[in-house]
Amino acid sequence: MVIANFPQLKLRLQNLPPKTAVVAAAHDEHTLQAVFNACQDGLIQPILVGHRAQILSIAQRLGAVLDPTQVVDAQDDADCAAKAVALIRSGRGAMLVKGMLPTGTLLKAVVKKESGIRAGEVMSHVAILDVPNYHKLLYITDGGMVVAPDLEQKRHILQNAVDFCRFLGYDRPKAAALCAVETVSSAMPETADAAALKAEGERGDFGPCIVEGPIALDLATDREAARVKGYHSPVAGDADILLAPSIAAGNLLGKSLYGLAGGKMAGVVLGADVPITVNSRGATAEEKYWSILICTAMN
């Protein structure tokens, strides 16, 4: 199974029953535009947490009809985050959507021991990229959450991404544990981690998937480069998941494919009870829409 781009993802997901999305700090035009579009497309039913008056006024401007029971008034960022997380915790929503508040504030409420919704051992970020020069969606992880992952944390990051792809319908997602080279070198510890993940993948530790590594980006995404270099792997030129060796590398990779390669990006945090959309402050309504869309596949 291959998903070529976001519109094709939409075709796959649009006939699922709508999921309830809890929106934290919903008083933002791009966020509400994305939410209302997703409602219209039958993907979600929203609960909007935030400044009630602002939400109603933006909704009116956007021509959306809101049931007042769908709006939960909240004050500052921390209050928006806490109320939204509490709604998820009480079973009222299947995804958490980040609105006009810092990612850190939202995640602080998510991971809070007594009131949060953390599920797995490691929460990780996946940037989903629809890049014109690649034949299918790319899942880049982790350029946004786990700062300096050790091998054990990389296992969780990879597992989160594989599970996510399996929810989306991938039979055997192909993961590349990226490094600068294809050989294990003691000077580059990430190469040993990559080889370990490959071995663990082969014995089935991550479920149905194919893990390759250490492997450089050109071999993972460019079949012709792999051919020229005589590199053979089912992942060569055909990776779905790109596992970065560090947050710095993952962040660079996502941002280069987004900005300079002209890609469209969705962003999701995995490892909580529900998927969490996280878009940067500058994200367009369209990007927020794709993030919501991709979360509807889970649970």
Place this chain on the structure above:
Amino acid sequence: MVIANFPQLKLRLQNLPPKTAVVAAAHDEHTLQAVFNACQDGLIQPILVGHRAQILSIAQRLGAVLDPTQVVDAQDDADCAAKAVALIRSGRGAMLVKGMLPTGTLLKAVVKKESGIRAGEVMSHVAILDVPNYHKLLYITDGGMVVAPDLEQKRHILQNAVDFCRFLGYDRPKAAALCAVETVSSAMPETADAAALKAEGERGDFGPCIVEGPIALDLATDREAARVKGYHSPVAGDADILLAPSIAAGNLLGKSLYGLAGGKMAGVVLGADVPITVNSRGATAEEKYWSILICTAMN
């Protein structure tokens, strides 16, 4: 001074007197095509080291007229590398061009204590990218040589790139010390290195240039992203040099801009007595040409 792309670089450099280029393992069609094109354009005069018979036959096929004194017969890869480096060491060439041999073999001869041509303390790699979605050339360093640079090595890597840009005619190249974030964090030691490099740049340690850091890729290359996030710096959206925090990050960045962002790439190793072109085995004649071209600026 701004160089928008490789063709514009050519316009700037084509009236310099031709430099002598020593080509190691020249028995390769793409390499010779690039060399002959550079000769025709008056950029270089070559000395071709390698399998003489093969070189002459490829030259004939390409319709090039070769003076036999320009060909130095050599046998295996190590012999090609040693003889080419010896020519540079004896003052016969102003640049070393990698032909059909592994980069490692060539550089081994370069760094040899008693017979090599190593000059500075740190040799580093710069990938020069001509990316359609960016308004000028990007200089990415180091995704190919220095594996896990500490702050002192980063200083040399940055200095090598700044000096290179100054040779090319940049008055005050703008360098971004890339990280995943814009703030110093003890969890990400590369952010402290980036802040140190910025401070050192401000007091003039690297000569005329502007160093910014820590800074994420989107802010360094996308003016609109910087505006939305309220980030102000002369480097915002206008970086020339992208200093990567690790070889893995630099390698990913170069390869993503090359493959997935549709860029053209030249590659140079700095820190030896002369610049050294290094292109991957799959590089086209055109890419090898750009690498040779850019080296003609130095001496």
